[in-house]
Amino acid sequence: MATSPSFSRPATARGPAVAFEGVGKAYGGTVAIAGVDARISPGTFVAIVGSSGSGKSTLLKTVNRLIEPDHGSVRIDGADVAAQELHQLRRSIGYVFQNIGLFPHMTVAQNIGIGSRLASGKPLPDDRVTALLDLVDLPRDFATRLPEQLSGGQQQRVGVARALAGAPGLMLMDEPFGALDPVTRETLGEQYRALHEQLGLTTIMVTHDMAEALLFADRIWVMASGRIVADATPAQLIAGRCGPEAEALVAVPRLQAERITAMRAAGPAA
Ligand SMILES: Nc1ncnc2c1ncn2[C@@H]1O[C@H](COP(=O)(O)OP(=O)(O)OP(=O)(O)O)[C@@H](O)[C@H]1O
Numbered sequence: 261m262a263t264s265p266s267f268s269r270p271a272t273a274r275g276p277a278v279a280f281e282g283v284g285k286a287y288g289g290t291v292a293i294a295g296v297d298a299r300i301s302p303g304t305f306v307a308i309v310g311s312s313g314s315g316k317s318t319l320l321k322t323v324n325r326l327i328e329p330d331h332g333s334v335r336i337d338g339a340d341v342a343a344q345e346l347h348q349l350r351r352s353i354g355y356v357f358q359n360i361g362l363f364p365h366m367t368v369a370q371n372i373g374i375g376s377r378l379a380s381g382k383p384l385p386d387d388r389v390t391a392l393l394d395l396v397d398l399p400r401d402f403a404t405r406l407p408e409q410l411s412g413g414q415q416q417r418v419g420v421a422r423a424l425a426g427a428p429g430l431m432l433m434d435e436p437f438g439a440l441d442p443v444t445r446e447t448l449g450e451q452y453r454a455l456h457e458q459l460g461l462t463t464i465m466v467t468h469d470m471a472e473a474l475l476f477a478d479r480i481w482v483m484a485s486g487r488i489v490a491d492a493t494p495a496q497l498i499a500g501r502c503g504p505e506a507e508a509l510v511a512v513p514r515l516q517a518e519r520i521t522a523m524r525a526a527g528p529a530a
Pocket of ligand 1: 292318
């Protein structure tokens with residue numbers, strides 16, 4: 261993904277601060293999130309990890325109000341999201357999720373510009389579409405293709421471009437590259453991290469891949485049973501002492517790295 265002067269936010273731009281204050285949500289007897297208090301500084305990349313059902317997606321979706329909490333509040337730069345007009349709130353936040361959900365009958369350009377069309381009735385100008393395609397490293401002539409003519413990784417790039425079309429300061433990503441092969445996933449993760457820097461974003465990303473979290477995030481939240489049980493930097497997590505849930509998650513990539521190192525040291529098998 262590349263620098264595109266016609267799109268970039270101002271060089272001094274910094275994504276907003278995000279604060280969760282006593283945020284809780286239950287479904288019947290199931291507590292999905294249990295009174296989360298946490299803060300994200302402007303411009304930080306936070307990865308949320310944790311076992312299945314620990315509440316990661318529910319917490320993420322309280323930010324753009326895809327889920328309304330039962331109690332507590334989420335604040336973006338101090339403003340309670342519950343008090344904001346819903347469409348305006350969602351237009352100001354980029355949202356990327358697994359199996360991105362492009363409209364199959366619309367071209368790539370129309371998919372990227374869907375937010376603009378819904379908001380103003382007007383398509384996104386061609387030069388903006390071009391700038392966004394440049395930004396996510398897709399050829400410009402893809403603008404006229406249909407989603408079915410793209411690979412899964414290319415479709416996810418369109419999803420990132422669509423999320424960036426409204427020039428948001430905050431990006432929410434829910435397993436954005438989870439359905440892709442490991443090589444494409446690594447490339448997209450790395451390129452997205454560069455975009456996060458370049459555009460001065462605040463990013464919150466849910467991932468099942470601890471290695472991805474360790475490599476790309478500034479801070480990692482480990483969730484268990486609806487709570488954040490560790491909030492640490494990648495270096496702190498790797499060093500240990502962040503609790504059993506964090507240790508169990510870090511153990512997987514650590515063990516894999518150790519095994520591969522041992523295999524390399526042993527040399528090629530006869
Ligand atoms: N709409 C719903 N109705 C009932 N229970 C729900 C609903 N959405 C989530 N839950 C429950 O809330 C809990 C947290 O779900 P959530 O999707 O946030 O977990 P997660 O950590 O994102 O899981 P995964 O990693 O599997 O996607 C789970 O026990 C889930 O079954």
